């Protein structure tokens with residue numbers, strides 16, 4: 090299937106647009122509504138509206154805890170509001186003019202870029218080439234510790250690279266592997282900096298109290314899974330039409346899972362939640378699959394980093410649980426608590442749980458794929474949005490990086506202990 094078929098002018102596209110006058114005009118009459126959810130019926134109603142009206146969920150709410158945020162185009166507004174009113178669901182205007190919000194975000198970024206220089210790679214929304222150059226530089230400077238791997242080409246021919254970080258060249262099988270990936274979804278700009286900051290804290294800015302994280306654990310860090318989408322989305326200096334490539338995202342595979350999912354995955358390639366033509370129809374997800382396959386027995390944690398909403402979620406998307414759900418939940422809770430300890434007042438507390446229970450049913454997520462593909466513990470991490478949705482001003486990035494690193498460090502240490510137990514059990518049986 091030609092990917093060009095999948096290139097759609099979708100509402101979400103402009104969320105990532107640039108400062109060029111008129112770029113965000115497609116949104117001038119789109120608004121983001123807050124919806125107060127009373128219970129799971131309301132959640133379900135909203136999810137159905139999302140699918141039927143092809144709405145763009147900025148935040149999946151939680152009944153009694155957290156309002157949903159949903160972007161509604163003008164042609165759907167009437168149907169959307171009357172469906173909510175009919176069921177007595179309260180709603181309010183959160184962002185009246187999305188175009189204006191996008192322009193404000195562009196201005197924030199421009200101001201940020203000019204306010205203080207030079208910036209480190211993880212303090213800004215850097216471009217694909219900058220991120221690759223930084224990975225090359227780090228690998229070049231630390232050849233005994235860091236290996237740069239080129240997984241292969243993206244659909245549009247960009248190299249997809251990741252770093253392997255190890256004091257023992259990945260040869261010591263008594264160490265667990267921590268596999269982190271970011272930016273499957275191109276508009277989630279805060280995610281790649283978190284991955285790059287983790288590299289920084291492990292390699293170039295390692296603190297003595299974190300030496301164990303390097304000595305005891307092997308790391309695989311893939312900071313930009315979807316460079317095509319990201320370059321399109323962040324192409325503020327390019328004269329590109331507003332568009333959104335189908336994220337090579339959520340297409341991990343009903344087939345591999347041998348599960349009869351199919352809940353909530355539209356077949357319309359222009360739908361925001363479209364899952365791809367078939368499992369692994371995009372090369373990008375295939376590389377992640379290959380990394381998981383290569384290190385099948387050693388990946389203790391697979392952390393798929395997204396934005397936004399303050400969630401630590403785990404498998405499966407249909408609400409069933411893996412056999413080790415309890416330790417997965419405990420490690421996820423420790424992560425949430427570590428991040429909450431640093432949270433800004435305007436952020437929600439992290440919510441931890443099974444993704445279908447906490448949010449809604451999904452199929453074919455990376456989290457589910459990671460869990461069945463051999464990672465002992467597979468998570469979806471949704472970073473804070475601070476009420477800005479995907480348009481988090483870059484001035485928050487330092488805080489997000491540090492807070493998330495604390496969570497990552499906690500999960501890494503717990504995973505080390507769990508892996509050691511698993512490893513020694515396996516080796517005494519022999």
Ligand SMILES: *[C@@H]1O[C@H](CO)[C@@H](O)[C@H](O)[C@H]1NC(C)=O
Nearest residue numbers: 127128129130131176177178
């Ligand atoms: C949710 O609340 C509405 C309004 O009170 C009610 O009609 C509905 O039955 C509730 N659903 C559940 C599952 O409790």
Ligand SMILES: *[C@@H]1O[C@H](CO)[C@@H](O)[C@H](O)[C@H]1NC(C)=O
Nearest residue numbers: 117118186187188189190192
């Ligand atoms: C939304 O904001 C933009 C940019 O500020 C403006 O040009 C446009 O007219 C606004 N749209 C509406 C419907 O007010």
